Amino acid sequence: MSQPPLLQVDQLKVSFKTHMGPLQAVRDVSFAIYPGESVAIVGESGSGKSVAAKAIIGLLSDPGVTIDGRILLNEENLLEKSEKEMQKIRGNQIGMIFQDPMTSLNPTMRVGKQILEVIHKHAKSSFKESKQQAIQLLQEVGLSDPEKRFEQYPHELSGGMRQRVLIAIALACTPKLLIADEPTTALDVTIQAQILAQMKAIQHKNQMSILLITHDLGIVAGMCDRVIVMYGGMIVETASVEDIYHSPFHPYTQGLLNSIPRVDKEESDLTPIPGAPPHLLDLPAGCPFTERCPFAMRMCPSHRPALFVIKPFQQAACWLHKKNP
Amino acid sequence: MITFIGKRFCYTFLALFLIVTVTFFLMKAIPGDPFTQEKALPPEILESLYAYYKLNDPWYVQYGNYLVSILHLDLGPSFAYKARTVNEIIASSFPVSALLGLEALVLSISMGITLGALAAFKQHRWQDCSAMLLAVMGISVPSFILAAFLQYFFAIKLDLLPVARWGTFQQTILPTLALSALPTAFIARLTRSSMLEVLACDYIKTARAKGLSYFSVLLHHTLRNSLLPVVSYLGSMVANILTGSFIIEKIFGIPGLGGWFINSVANRDYTMIMGLTVFYSMLLLFSVFLVDILYGWVDPRIRVSTK
Amino acid sequence: MSEEILAPEFFKPLERENAAADQLRRRPLSFWQDVWIRLRRNRIATCGLYLLITLFLFALVGPFLSSHSYHETNLVLKNHPPSLRFWFGTDDLGRDLFTRTCWGARISLFVGITAALVDMAIGVLWGGVAALLGGKADQLLMRVADILYAIPYLLVVIMLMVVVGTGLFPIIIALTLTGWISMARIVRGQLLQLKELEYIQAAIALGSGKARILRKHLLPNAMGPIIIAMTFTIPTAIFTEAFLSFLGLGVQAPMASWGTMASDGLSALRYYPWRLFFPACFISVTMLAFNLLGDGLRDALDPRLRK
Numbered sequence: 001m002s003q004p005p006l007l008q009v010d011q012l013k014v015s016f017k018t019h020m021g022p023l024q025a026v027r028d029v030s031f032a033i034y035p036g037e038s039v040a041i042v043g044e045s046g047s048g049k050s051v052a053a054k055a056i057i058g059l060l061s062d063p064g065v066t067i068d069g070r071i072l073l074n075e076e077n078l079l080e081k082s083e084k085e086m087q088k089i090r091g092n093q094i095g096m097i098f099q100d101p102m103t104s105l106n107p108t109m110r111v112g113k114q115i116l117e118v119i120h121k122h123a124k125s126s127f128k129e130s131k132q133q134a135i136q137l138l139q140e141v142g143l144s145d146p147e148k149r150f151e152q153y154p155h156e157l158s159g160g161m162r163q164r165v166l167i168a169i170a171l172a173c174t175p176k177l178l179i180a181d182e183p184t185t186a187l188d189v190t191i192q193a194q195i196l197a198q199m200k201a202i203q204h205k206n207q208m209s210i211l212l213i214t215h216d217l218g219i220v221a222g223m224c225d226r227v228i229v230m231y232g233g234m235i236v237e238t239a240s241v242e243d244i245y246h247s248p249f250h251p252y253t254q255g256l257l258n259s260i261p262r263v264d265k266e267e268s269d270l271t272p273i274p275g276a277p278p279h280l281l282d283l284p285a286g287c288p289f290t291e292r293c294p295f296a297m298r299m300c301p302s303h304r305p306a307l308f309v310i311k312p313f314q315q316a317a318c319w320l321h322k323k324n325p
Numbered sequence: 326m327i328t329f330i331g332k333r334f335c336y337t338f339l340a341l342f343l344i345v346t347v348t349f350f351l352m353k354a355i356p357g358d359p360f361t362q363e364k365a366l367p368p369e370i371l372e373s374l375y376a377y378y379k380l381n382d383p384w385y386v387q388y389g390n391y392l393v394s395i396l397h398l399d400l401g402p403s404f405a406y407k408a409r410t411v412n413e414i415i416a417s418s419f420p421v422s423a424l425l426g427l428e429a430l431v432l433s434i435s436m437g438i439t440l441g442a443l444a445a446f447k448q449h450r451w452q453d454c455s456a457m458l459l460a461v462m463g464i465s466v467p468s469f470i471l472a473a474f475l476q477y478f479f480a481i482k483l484d485l486l487p488v489a490r491w492g493t494f495q496q497t498i499l500p501t502l503a504l505s506a507l508p509t510a511f512i513a514r515l516t517r518s519s520m521l522e523v524l525a526c527d528y529i530k531t532a533r534a535k536g537l538s539y540f541s542v543l544l545h546h547t548l549r550n551s552l553l554p555v556v557s558y559l560g561s562m563v564a565n566i567l568t569g570s571f572i573i574e575k576i577f578g579i580p581g582l583g584g585w586f587i588n589s590v591a592n593r594d595y596t597m598i599m600g601l602t603v604f605y606s607m608l609l610l611f612s613v614f615l616v617d618i619l620y621g622w623v624d625p626r627i628r629v630s631t632k
Numbered sequence: 633m634s635e636e637i638l639a640p641e642f643f644k645p646l647e648r649e650n651a652a653a654d655q656l657r658r659r660p661l662s663f664w665q666d667v668w669i670r671l672r673r674n675r676i677a678t679c680g681l682y683l684l685i686t687l688f689l690f691a692l693v694g695p696f697l698s699s700h701s702y703h704e705t706n707l708v709l710k711n712h713p714p715s716l717r718f719w720f721g722t723d724d725l726g727r728d729l730f731t732r733t734c735w736g737a738r739i740s741l742f743v744g745i746t747a748a749l750v751d752m753a754i755g756v757l758w759g760g761v762a763a764l765l766g767g768k769a770d771q772l773l774m775r776v777a778d779i780l781y782a783i784p785y786l787l788v789v790i791m792l793m794v795v796v797g798t799g800l801f802p803i804i805i806a807l808t809l810t811g812w813i814s815m816a817r818i819v820r821g822q823l824l825q826l827k828e829l830e831y832i833q834a835a836i837a838l839g840s841g842k843a844r845i846l847r848k849h850l851l852p853n854a855m856g857p858i859i860i861a862m863t864f865t866i867p868t869a870i871f872t873e874a875f876l877s878f879l880g881l882g883v884q885a886p887m888a889s890w891g892t893m894a895s896d897g898l899s900a901l902r903y904y905p906w907r908l909f910f911p912a913c914f915i916s917v918t919m920l921a922f923n924l925l926g927d928g929l930r931d932a933l934d935p936r937l938r939k
Contacts, residue, residue: 057534059530059534089536090536092536098530099527104530104531105528106550107528108623108625108626110625118535121535122536155626169531170534290646298641299643303642319643322643336778336782339779340780340782344788351791351792351795465917465920469878469894469898477901477908481901564786571879572879576898587879598794602790602791605787606787613782
C-alpha cells in the first residue's frame, strides 16, 4: 500500500483493575488499517477484540482501566486527546455500531431525532437540511418509506430495520472509519446478508474503511480484505482473506476453520477446538493457545512467540514457523 | 393509548365499586346500631331516628340508596355530629390536608430525584453512600416516629419551630418534613437504581459513540428513561402521603381531614368512617388513574401502539 | 532471546495430561454458596443480619433477664427514668419498660414473620396456579388481582379493624389481606420466565419429569425474588402493626406492642421522653435491619453481578 495508513495501532495494552488482580484484556496489539480497506478482527469472546475496538473510539469508561501504547488516526494519537477532542472525532471521523440492535436505540426517542443528534453535533445545518439528510440516509441504508421511519419509535421497527438505523447514525457524517462490533450476531441469517451487503455498498460509495469485529469467520469472506485473528488478548495471525481461508498457519486459525461447517467439503463431523478460552486473569507467560494446541511444543508455555512473517502479507505468532521441518 | 386508558378506567371503576360495597356491608355487619352506644333514648325518638336514617328498610334497599347517593357524591350525615353532613366536614377540612399533602409531594419529588441522581453519578463515592444511608433510614423510621422526634428536638428542646397547629408557613415545615421522609427516600433509591440501569444500557453507548457530551447524553437519553419507574411510583406515593397524614395531623394538631378520620374511628361514627373511606378511595383511585395516564403518555411504547 | 530457544529440544512436543484442557479453572460454587459469599462480603447487609440476630435474642431471652413482668403495675414507681432497677424506665402505670419492650419485640417479630409467611403461601398459590394453568385462567386470576391491588389497603384495614375488633389475630388477618398480591405477581412472573427458558425445554426433551424440573430448576431460581419480597414484607407488616396500634386499633392493654407504647409515649413526650424513645428506637432499628438485609439479598441474588 502506498498510502499512509488511516489508523495505526501501536503496541496497544489494556488492563482492568479487578479485586482479584489486574486483568489484561489486550496485550501488545499492533495493526494498521488503510483508507478504503476492510479489516476483520476475529476471535472468541474474551479474546480482547471488543475491548480493542472500544479503546480506538475511546469508550472504555471503567474507572480501573489502564491503556498503554498509541492509536494513531491520520498521524494523531487518539490516546493523548482530551475528552472534548474525542467527542469531535466520535461520530464524525469514526463511527461505531454495536452488537444488539434491539437495545442500542433509545426507546423513548424517535428514530429521526436520534439521527439528527449526530448531524447537529458535527455540522451546522438548518433543521430542514438535516432532516432531508437524515431521510436520505434512511433510504441509503435500505429502509423503505424513510419519511415514515423518521417519525417512528424504535419499538415499531424490526431488528434488521433497527440495525439499518444504527448504520445510518454511524455513517451520518461520512466518517473515514466505521467500526462494527458484531453487527450481525443478533440478526437472522437472511437479514445478516442484506446488512453486510448494504455496508459494503456504502463503503464503496464513501471510500470508507471498515473494521469488522466478529467471532464468525463465515461473514468475513464476502466483506473483508484482511483478517486479524486474536486470542487471549494477542494477535495470533494476520493475513489477506484468501490466505486465511486457503493457507491458515496458526493452529488456532486452523481450528476455527475446521469448526465451521463447509458446503464445499464432505465432512462427517464438526471438529470443535477442545477446551475453553483462557481465563484472562491467569494467562500463561508464553503462547496463550498452548493448552488447546495440538502442536504445542516445550517452549510454548514459557516463551511468547512474536509475529513472524510467513510470507508477504501473512504473519503468525507461532513457534512452528521456526521449527525445522 | 385509548384502549390503555379505557382499561385503566374500568379497573378503577371496579375497584371503587368493590370498596363502596365492602364498606357498606362491613358497616352493616357491626352488631347493634349507632344509637345504642349513647345514653338510652326514649323509644319514640329512636323510632323517628330510625325512620330518618332509613334504617328500617331492607338491606338491599339501603344498599341501593347508598349507591345512588354515592353517585350524587352525597356522603350522608354524620351520626356523631348530628347537625353536619360528611360533605360539609370534608369541605371544611380537606383543603388543609390537601395543602400539607401537596407540600409533601413537591418536596419528595424534587429532593428524591436530586438525591437519587447525585448518588447515581457519584456511584460508590461518599455522596452515593451518604445519600443511600439517609434513604434507607428514611424508609425505616416510621413517619409518626420521625414526627415525634422532630417535634421533640426542633420545637420543644431547641424552640426553632412551632410545636403544633396550622396557619403560618413555619407551622407547615415540620409536618411536611415528617410526611415526606418516606417518599423522598423511596424516590431517591428508585431514581438511583433506575439511572444506574439506564447508564449501563446499550443505547447510552450509541449516544456516546455519536460524540455527544456527557451532559447531552444525560439530558436527552438518561433522564427521561430513568424517570419512568418514578412516574409509576407516584400513585403509591399519593396513597402513602394520604395515610401518613392521619397520624401527622394528629401529632401536630393540624385541623385536617385526617384528624376527623381518626376521631371517627375512635368514636365509631360509622357514616363518617364510611363516607371518609369512600372519599379517600375516590381520591386515591383517581390519582392512580391520572398517574397511569401520565405514564402511558410519557412512555412511547404505550402511547404509540405497535402494528 | 532468539538464540537460546532455537535449540532443537525445545521443539519437541509438549507432554501434558489431556484432561487438563477441559477442566474449568476455578472450582464452581453452588448457587446458594455463591449468594452467601456475596452477602457476607456486603458489610452493611451483614450488619443488618447481626442486628436481627440480636433482636431475636432480645425477644426470646429478654423477659427472662428482667425480674419484672410486663403487666405488673406499681403506681408508686410510675414514670421513673431508666435506672439500675428498671433498665428502660417505667410508664405511667409503673410497668417496667424493658420487659414490655421485649414483649413488643416478640409481638412485632411474630406479626411480621407470620404476615410474610401467609403472604407467601397465598401468593405462591395464586401466582403459581396462574402461571401453570396459563391462558384464560391466568388472565382471569391476574385481572382479579389487579383490581384488588387498586384498593387502598390501609383504609380497608382500618375499617376492618373497626368492625372486627382489635387484637393480634385480627391484625394479622388484616395485614395479609392485600400483601399477597405483589407476591403472586412476582411468583407468576418468575415461573413464566422460567417456563420459557431453554434449559427447561431441554430438560423436558431429555425426559425429566415435571416434578423434578420444578424441584431442581424452577424453584431454586424463583426462590430468590420470593425471599427478597418476604424480607421486605416483614418491615412493612411491623410498620403497619405499629401504625394501627398507634391509632388504638392494635393489641390492647395490658399487652405491649411497640405501637401502643409509642402512642403512650407520645402524649408524655415533653416530660418523660424515654417512654417514646425506646419503642421508637426499636421499631426504627428493626425496620432498618430488615431493609438492609433485604437490599443485601437483592444485590447478592442479582444474576448480572455474578461472575
